[in-house]
Amino acid sequence: MKMGVRRLVATVVLGAAAVLLVATPASAHASLLESNPAPGEILQTSPKTITLSFTEPVSTSLGALRVFNSESKRVDAGDVEIRNNVVELALPKLDDGSYAVTWRVTSEDAHPVTGAFAFQIGNVGNASSPATQALAERLLNAESGDKLVGTVYGITRGLLFAGLALMIGCAAFGVIVTSRARASTANRRLVWIGWLMTTVAAVVGFLVYGPYVGGLGLDESFSSRVIDETLSSRYGHIGVARLILLVLAIPIIRVLLARDGDEPRPIPQPWLGAAAVFGALIAATPGLSGHASSGDLVPLAVFTDTIHVLAMGVWLGGLVTLGVVVMRGLTVAQMQAPVARWSRLAFGCVVAIVATGVFQAWRQVGNLTALRTTEYGRMLIIKILLFAGLLMLAAFSRESVRYLFPGSKPEPKNAKRGVPIVAGGADDADPNLSPAPTPEEVAEYEAWEHKRLRRSVWAEVGVAVLVLSITALLVNAPPAKSAAANENGNAIGITLKAKDVWVDVVVVPGRSGRNAVHVSALTPKGELKDVEELTITFSLPEQDIADIEVPLEKISAGHYTAAGFTIPLDGDWIVTAKAVVSEFTQRTMRAEIEITES
Numbered sequence: 001m002k003m004g005v006r007r008l009v010a011t012v013v014l015g016a017a018a019v020l021l022v023a024t025p026a027s028a029h030a031s032l033l034e035s036n037p038a039p040g041e042i043l044q045t046s047p048k049t050i051t052l053s054f055t056e057p058v059s060t061s062l063g064a065l066r067v068f069n070s071e072s073k074r075v076d077a078g079d080v081e082i083r084n085n086v087v088e089l090a091l092p093k094l095d096d097g098s099y100a101v102t103w104r105v106t107s108e109d110a111h112p113v114t115g116a117f118a119f120q121i122g123n124v125g126n127a128s129s130p131a132t133q134a135l136a137e138r139l140l141n142a143e144s145g146d147k148l149v150g151t152v153y154g155i156t157r158g159l160l161f162a163g164l165a166l167m168i169g170c171a172a173f174g175v176i177v178t179s180r181a182r183a184s185t186a187n188r189r190l191v192w193i194g195w196l197m198t199t200v201a202a203v204v205g206f207l208v209y210g211p212y213v214g215g216l217g218l219d220e221s222f223s224s225r226v227i228d229e230t231l232s233s234r235y236g237h238i239g240v241a242r243l244i245l246l247v248l249a250i251p252i253i254r255v256l257l258a259r260d261g262d263e264p265r266p267i268p269q270p271w272l273g274a275a276a277v278f279g280a281l282i283a284a285t286p287g288l289s290g291h292a293s294s295g296d297l298v299p300l301a302v303f304t305d306t307i308h309v310l311a312m313g314v315w316l317g318g319l320v321t322l323g324v325v326v327m328r329g330l331t332v333a334q335m336q337a338p339v340a341r342w343s344r345l346a347f348g349c350v351v352a353i354v355a356t357g358v359f360q361a362w363r364q365v366g367n368l369t370a371l372r373t374t375e376y377g378r379m380l381i382i383k384i385l386l387f388a389g390l391l392m393l394a395a396f397s398r399e400s401v402r403y404l405f406p407g408s409k410p411e412p413k414n415a416k417r418g419v420p421i422v423a424g425g426a427d428d429a430d431p432n433l434s435p436a437p438t439p440e441e442v443a444e445y446e447a448w449e450h451k452r453l454r455r456s457v458w459a460e461v462g463v464a465v466l467v468l469s470i471t472a473l474l475v476n477a478p479p480a481k482s483a484a485a486n487e488n489g490n491a492i493g494i495t496l497k498a499k500d501v502w503v504d505v506v507v508v509p510g511r512s513g514r515n516a517v518h519v520s521a522l523t524p525k526g527e528l529k530d531v532e533e534l535t536i537t538f539s540l541p542e543q544d545i546a547d548i549e550v551p552l553e554k555i556s557a558g559h560y561t562a563a564g565f566t567i568p569l570d571g572d573w574i575v576t577a578k579a580v581v582s583e584f585t586q587r588t589m590r591a592e593i594e595i596t597e598s
Helices: 002-022 128-141 147-177 185-216 226-233 234-256 268-286 298-329 331-364 368-373 375-404 439-476 480-489
Strands: 032-036 049-054 059-069 080-083 086-090 097-106 112-121 492-497 504-510 515-520 535-538 546-550 553-556 559-567 571-582 585-595
Touching: 032 059, 032 112, 049 097, 059 086, 059 128, 080 185, 086 439, 086 515, 097 128, 097 185, 112 128, 112 185, 147 185, 147 234, 147 268, 147 331, 147 439, 185 226, 185 234, 185 298, 226 234, 234 268, 298 331, 298 439, 331 375, 375 439, 492 571, 492 585, 504 535, 504 571, 504 585, 535 559
Parallel strands: none
Antiparallel strands: 032 049, 049 086, 059 097, 080 086, 097 112, 492 504, 504 515, 515 559, 535 546, 535 571, 553 559, 571 585
């Protein structure tokens, strides 16, 4: 059996490595790179299209790109064209006024990404006013979709992880730790319950995915259009593969759990290898349809995510079998061998979970600021604290195990044996020593430790359920690195003011590197003002970077743009505007703008 276990572990690793062949790289969780018109931009004529550029290829087949006027009435033609990472929406001729743009696209990691901004045509309205910005946010919230859909989708993710843990972990316990578990009726039921939970989660998740990313209601789950769109998506491909694997798992599970009477039937080596490959492939599906499939080092990320899910499943599912089968069905003496094997296996799983978890956190968070300020980062902190509590409970369990099953240390070859005490000799007993416990006291204390071990194991299972719940929420949340970029990098703007001229400066995406700069000269009332000359410079005194002039191109009266202005570093830059408002008058204005890290 030891050789079989070694082959099993080797096959699992090889199977996990095989998923690299289907892991196609993607850039990252999508974020808006540039838009035309830009947020807050003032145009003199109606644009023919709205163009959004993202950091990676996106899909809008299940989402929407829409334009509304100041009365919340939709005014776009509805014809969306996608070219890799660029989304374009055709527009009819629009009247002067303020307009709000809302967008909802699906990134490469199968998660929806949303946003809203406003622009202005002519001198009617004000795209930068709080009222217009509030309108854009209100329209976006109205299209955020049914909360029930998001709740159901989140539940399916939690159900998926719980099902994988029972199916993989309870079966692995019977193969690696003790064959008694394969013959146990309770454990057999746990494995099939895990398979059923995983299957239900796969089916419901597939049906709900379309409404989830499209902002639709739950009643659209069975819409043929929505199902067709899901089938054409990355998530749909992985979902179908997961269902096929679950069907193929039926004969594998039957062979693993086969028994003759009350005794487990030996597992043929080919079926043992098939079980290992199935475990690796089914454990890879969450990563292939989630965060691991995007960002840097995608093949390595998918591999480590697969190992993470496998280790999680073996550990948590094994804990359940330990509590249901070993803790209840065996005597303390019968427990010694399986508990010792389980202890070593659990330790290896914890090491794998910690190592792969640290790697994935580094990929998805990036820095402490994102960890602290994003929803993903805060939930990750909660998961880390819960996992630390889980390790503490495991340490308590280990103490009980050490008492119940003390390891016998071999006696050194040259050790001197004690001299036997001759009857009638001097009494060498130390009167201060406590008398040896009676067999009844030993049995009573063993029973107490056994009970404490059972409580500790079930406490571990309870905390593990909370960890799985947080994991399901993490899978649904945008990675911290991308969320921070979206919060701080869609567009930033400042208004520089003098008594007779104001200058609006909008920088898109507002990060170090290549940016688009949109500048508007305005009257103090917010109307466009045609100045004789306007120059804009950026400087970073703390890094000894002198004025860098923005190469402005005049588009119309009072409106200027620079498409490819490079800001070399992040930091608090000083923006200086010099506006020549008459032959003898020049106004110089300065303000500070924060450029975030790219």
